[in-house]
Amino acid sequence: MADVTLKKLAEMLNLSISTVSRALKNHPDISDETKVKVKELAAVLDYEPNTYAINLRTNHSREFGIIIPSISNDFYQSFISSLEEEARIYGYALIILQSGNNQVTELENLKRCKQNRMAGVFVSITSNTSDISNFLKLGEQHIPIIFFDKVPAFEACNKVCVDDYNAATLAAEALIAKKKKHILSIFGNPQMSITKKRLSAYEETFKKYGSNANVVIQTTNSTEEAFQMVQYYLNEKDRIDAIFCMSDEILIGTMKAIQIMGLKPPADVGVIAISEGIIPTFYYPHITYIETSGFKLAKMAFLRMLACVAGSSYVQELKIESVLIEGGSL
Amino acid sequence: MADVTLKKLAEMLNLSISTVSRALKNHPDISDETKVKVKELAAVLDYEPNTYAINLRTNHSREFGIIIPSISNDFYQSFISSLEEEARIYGYALIILQSGNNQVTELENLKRCKQNRMAGVFVSITSNTSDISNFLKLGEQHIPIIFFDKVPAFEACNKVCVDDYNAATLAAEALIAKKKKHILSIFGNPQMSITKKRLSAYEETFKKYGSNANVVIQTTNSTEEAFQMVQYYLNEKDRIDAIFCMSDEILIGTMKAIQIMGLKPPADVGVIAISEGIIPTFYYPHITYIETSGFKLAKMAFLRMLACVAGSSYVQELKIESVLIEGGSL
DNA sequence: TTGAAAGCGCTAACAG
DNA sequence: CTGTTAGCGCTTTCAA
Numbered sequence: 001m002a003d004v005t006l007k008k009l010a011e012m013l014n015l016s017i018s019t020v021s022r023a024l025k026n027h028p029d030i031s032d033e034t035k036v037k038v039k040e041l042a043a044v045l046d047y048e049p050n051t052y053a054i055n056l057r058t059n060h061s062r063e064f065g066i067i068i069p070s071i072s073n074d075f076y077q078s079f080i081s082s083l084e085e086e087a088r089i090y091g092y093a094l095i096i097l098q099s100g101n102n103q104v105t106e107l108e109n110l111k112r113c114k115q116n117r118m119a120g121v122f123v124s125i126t127s128n129t130s131d132i133s134n135f136l137k138l139g140e141q142h143i144p145i146i147f148f149d150k151v152p153a154f155e156a157c158n159k160v161c162v163d164d165y166n167a168a169t170l171a172a173e174a175l176i177a178k179k180k181k182h183i184l185s186i187f188g189n190p191q192m193s194i195t196k197k198r199l200s201a202y203e204e205t206f207k208k209y210g211s212n213a214n215v216v217i218q219t220t221n222s223t224e225e226a227f228q229m230v231q232y233y234l235n236e237k238d239r240i241d242a243i244f245c246m247s248d249e250i251l252i253g254t255m256k257a258i259q260i261m262g263l264k265p266p267a268d269v270g271v272i273a274i275s276e277g278i279i280p281t282f283y284y285p286h287i288t289y290i291e292t293s294g295f296k297l298a299k300m301a302f303l304r305m306l307a308c309v310a311g312s313s314y315v316q317e318l319k320i321e322s323v324l325i326e327g328g329s330l
Numbered sequence: 331m332a333d334v335t336l337k338k339l340a341e342m343l344n345l346s347i348s349t350v351s352r353a354l355k356n357h358p359d360i361s362d363e364t365k366v367k368v369k370e371l372a373a374v375l376d377y378e379p380n381t382y383a384i385n386l387r388t389n390h391s392r393e394f395g396i397i398i399p400s401i402s403n404d405f406y407q408s409f410i411s412s413l414e415e416e417a418r419i420y421g422y423a424l425i426i427l428q429s430g431n432n433q434v435t436e437l438e439n440l441k442r443c444k445q446n447r448m449a450g451v452f453v454s455i456t457s458n459t460s461d462i463s464n465f466l467k468l469g470e471q472h473i474p475i476i477f478f479d480k481v482p483a484f485e486a487c488n489k490v491c492v493d494d495y496n497a498a499t500l501a502a503e504a505l506i507a508k509k510k511k512h513i514l515s516i517f518g519n520p521q522m523s524i525t526k527k528r529l530s531a532y533e534e535t536f537k538k539y540g541s542n543a544n545v546v547i548q549t550t551n552s553t554e555e556a557f558q559m560v561q562y563y564l565n566e567k568d569r570i571d572a573i574f575c576m577s578d579e580i581l582i583g584t585m586k587a588i589q590i591m592g593l594k595p596p597a598d599v600g601v602i603a604i605s606e607g608i609i610p611t612f613y614y615p616h617i618t619y620i621e622t623s624g625f626k627l628a629k630m631a632f633l634r635m636l637a638c639v640a641g642s643s644y645v646q647e648l649k650i651e652s653v654l655i656e657g658g659s660l
Numbered sequence: 661t662t663g664a665a666a667g668c669g670c671t672a673a674c675a676g
Numbered sequence: 677c678t679g680t681t682a683g684c685g686c687t688t689t690c691a692a
Contacts, residue, residue, distance in 0.1 A: 669684105
């Protein structure tokens with residue numbers, strides 16, 4: 001069966017193409033009688049407007065691009081999942097592009113977004129991306145860009161991210177409230193701005209409360225390293241009484257070590273993490289964590305995008321406050 | 331800066347639009363001299379063809395749709411991640427549509443794929459989808475459909491999935507090899523074909539080997555239920571010596587129960603699962619599992635899709651063999 | 661070797 | 677209230 005087009009409908013009804021077009025969109029100029037006739041036939045023939053023609057004509061599509069280092073990450077997963085839901089509700093489609101944390105691929109993906117004249121692009125940059133001039137170029141083409149999570153330091157762009165100071169502060173406060181005295185605190189790659197922010201807020205909080213706790217700060221790049229590190233500290237004579245994990249990755253290594261030694265939180269050692277929220281439920285008791293939810297962030301990013309698409313031209317930096325979720329491990 | 335079009339290039343070079351178009355695509359009719367001239371200017375002005383116009387003209391796009399119950403699932407995540415990589419390499423974009431395991435949403439998504447004249451669609455159906463006539467309609471529009479993972483029972487369609495018989499057989503064989511005698515075997519929703527297949531292969535294998543093991547079969551719908559169930563069985567006098575988990579979901583509940591009771595695999599109880607492969611590494615020792623990798627499945631599905639796009643019209647059912655990954659928990 | 665022209669399906673300004 | 681017309685940017689016959 002060949003495609004049903006406006007032309008075909010028009011011919012069958014002995015109307016002009018424009019009348020049919022208008023009738024279908026409820027244009028006030030068209031008589032009710034005609035509207036009914038047209039709509040009926042369209043329904044019968046299962047007419048569907050040709051998206052390509054509409055795109056060409058209007059010079060934009062209802063597609064958003066999203067460029068992320070990798071989809072294999074609980075945070076991005078929840079972000080995407082949530083974003084797709086919103087997008088669908090508003091009649092937009094979501095196109096996923098992974099950069100593999102590689103700047104070259106990231107740029108290629110950006111180019112695709114430009115070529116395909118996306119309605120807008122969400123970006124979480126790679127850890128090496130410093131020059132964002134290429135991203136800003138899309139702005140000239142009136143393609144709004146919303147940076148989320150891993151955002152550039154550059155000021156004049158739309159950003160939506162987790163409030164890292166807030167998250168780390170909450171974690172420190174929870175440890176202080178539980179009167180922990182010997183705390184192993186494991187942070188991620190010290191080069192990343194996320195680590196810097198969390199670390200400084202964490203340390204400041206202990207100072208602010210005049211805590212006398214012995215806070216050991218360590219950094220690591222992998223689950224495996226965290227695993228080794230925690231084993232080492234748990235074997236010391238003056239054993240630590242709590243562990244703070246800056247990320248899910250670190251939490252996984254930490255819990256492996258705790259399990260191999262046959263220890264049980266919170267009695268043997270307290271555990272608290274900053275997490276997306278899935279991993280903490282894999283253990284018993286659930287891990288107490290500071291939530292950095294991709295869901296909420298996605299809702300916020302999407303709202304900002306809608307505003308930009310609608311013409312908002314000013315730039316905003318939005319932050320999401322975290323909350324403490326008690327799991328029983330601290 | 332306004333968009334650069336063929337027309338603009340043609341005017342600037344005093345050539346016709348068609349000549350410019352042909353020069354850009356290396357048409358043999360065009361002289362080398364002209365080609366160079368045109369390409370140079372195009373490069374300088376950063377000419378980019380208008381995708382919308384091309385789509386309209388050629389009546390197809392380089393976009394694949396993928397409809398899944400939810401992206402929040404390790405298996406789909408690895409599948410999508412892998413599929414996106416392949417797609418990008420071949421110049422295709424991937425559009426994600428979640429059905430939320432809801433048939434109505436699934437149908438809406440399908441409609442979108444049709445409306446947007448996707449080059450092809452990958453589908454993993456909801457657990458309730460039985461009527462796939464709507465999917466097959468896309469075939470009439472020459473939009474190939476590849477079903478993966480959760481595939482319909484209906485014969486005449488392209489399917490790519492895990493070999494469930496094989497996976498369950500491997501698990502049973504591993505348990506027999508370890509001489510386990512009292513095995514709690516937890517399966518998922520008994521309505522789903524995946525459960526039926528795995529269960530029958532599992533039971534058959536014990537029979538085939540003439541095993542005298544006491545194999546307790548249970549089914550469950552959630553992590554929480556599995557958690558309760560495992561606790562119950564671990565508290566019995568004649569305690570089980572191994573647990574088989576049909577899915578990651580079940581494995582998580584199982585491990586929670588094992589942890590709360592302070593038991594350590596494999597000495598206290600053996601554990602084996604059918605899994606995507608991420609979750610088993612969260613525990614120590616790693617869980618021994620039968621791998622059902624989304625990565626491999628995606629590569630296969632993509633190849634099949636390319637063939638279909640290229641015109642292959644016959645229907646195939648492809649299966650992926652699983653492998654046993656020793657983690658140390660059995 | 662190049663150009664002219666038609667047309668993909670739709671929208672919208674303009675004219676009746 | 678309805679029709680005519682031009683045109684979005686590109687591809688592709690057909691003609692020169």
